[in-house]
Amino acid sequence: MRQAGRSLPEYFDVRGDGSILDAIRVPDRATEITLQPVRRYGVDAAILFSDIVTPVWAVGFGIDITPGVGPTCDRPFRSADDLQRLRPLDLDADLGFQTETVRNLVAELDVPLIGFAGAPFTLASYLIEGRPSRDYAKCKALMMGQPELWHQLCERLADLAIGTLTAQVEAGASAIQLFDSWAGALRPEHYREYVFPHSSRILSAMGDLGVPRIHFGINTGELLPQIAEAGADVVGVDWRTRLSDARERTGGTVALQGNLDPALLLAPWPVLEREVRRVLDDNGGHPGHIFNLGHGVLPQTDPDQVKRVVELVHDIGRAGR
């Protein structure tokens, strides 16, 4: 469960105020924050505490994470000149803190560590819009109006993703997750033309490293076949699409991850229990399912609710469903 930490009091104790990047770039803090939800919830894997913009930030594009807003750029990506602000990664100099965090974690954890990166569409949307967007209007206008520049941008972003993921795997991460959280804003033909080649290149490079690859987005009901085809071993399914439908659309070739609506963690326990069982029942006992939320934990979530869900899923799993 990504961002599981942000509903935990112990998270805010360690993280402090200011940009989340101030916690990400300090290995001791990032290590501790990664461990917190594993300790509290007993989940089956840890996910590195970082952010999808970390590599873009590390090469000095000029991006920050503004508390209460999200990723923001003072000078958004506008023209070919801005490509220079996305130079190749120097893994040691730029992401040494992350490598150290991963090594610390692998030494401490007795569950697998999942590394991750942002996919080109989602990152490009922040770079072009300069902040979170509802309509991706500037992003799509550049994508459709200047396709060469769009592809150049995505190539650089794919290189950054391959760089950070490779570093994480080499430092000991057991699996990787590629977050294309907002790709569901595109129709299938546009995804195919403008996004698929880049995400596919990243996932293919990870396949060469031999690690399992999870490919995640929300609102991706119509894109699931392509998201699977791009090279995923596991496809994230938000709560809108039933697992049974997702299984059909992906042709049974991949495992699925999801798909509880995170808002349900705010419902009373009997409702939440019913809904967890609904997801598992809809999965029909298929072994290729990683139970998870369909998106990040909402900040106002009561950690005890998360804990009960983890216990319930473990109980049902042990009972041999």
Place this chain on the structure above:
Amino acid sequence: MRQAGRSLPEYFDVRGDGSILDAIRVPDRATEITLQPVRRYGVDAAILFSDIVTPVWAVGFGIDITPGVGPTCDRPFRSADDLQRLRPLDLDADLGFQTETVRNLVAELDVPLIGFAGAPFTLASYLIEGRPSRDYAKCKALMMGQPELWHQLCERLADLAIGTLTAQVEAGASAIQLFDSWAGALRPEHYREYVFPHSSRILSAMGDLGVPRIHFGINTGELLPQIAEAGADVVGVDWRTRLSDARERTGGTVALQGNLDPALLLAPWPVLEREVRRVLDDNGGHPGHIFNLGHGVLPQTDPDQVKRVVELVHDIGRAGR
């Protein structure tokens, strides 16, 4: 094209600053604003200038439309006591201005006028959240945690929708559109249990009046069968779902409306032209298609781009596709 006006300079001349409700409640202004896009673009129908919150505002719930934000409530809906703030409509006293606007329009227009209302889920989301939401967390928590109260709220909202729509039809509107813009935030089982009965009741009442019924939402790819089944003659399809897929999911029982991505109006004309043709080609010449955007016109849209799209669609239509 709903909200077509908000990219027009003549709209801002008439509307002035302040809440959009100040323009909606003055028949001469609302009439003029409704006519503007018809005059400028030569579209085949007009849609009443109003807002989905108009009836809720008119009965004194305490809702406004804050410029740059959207619908806001100082005292959001929290408990059964708040039901009292949703008294039944007195059509003449509460919505007399709207009836006058519709009568004016029907007298002036030589194309059909489409009336509309907000559907219970989308309205409830504003009333409960108190403002536009990304996650509908409070709304879903109330829906799942207090289902009786949820259904009582939706019954009142359905009554308001039936009231305003009936008044619009009796004053001369030729068709109605039910906007459940945000219903796509729900998974199919939840839509069925918490939303379908209420939207279905509204659409059934409109069927009794004998007017064509358009049922619209975005992100509704997984809900299309139910949105059709709720009683629509026409189902809106945003740009994420291809018309060919939507046709399959709705079993060919309804006409479809859409499905150009509004962001494409910001792309250069050759791209926009290609994309309009893509939508029409995907429709495959099926007669049950109302060409439209998949969602509202973005404010930064150049009106000339809209005009060219209308002309292109008309040209292709006349050529007998």
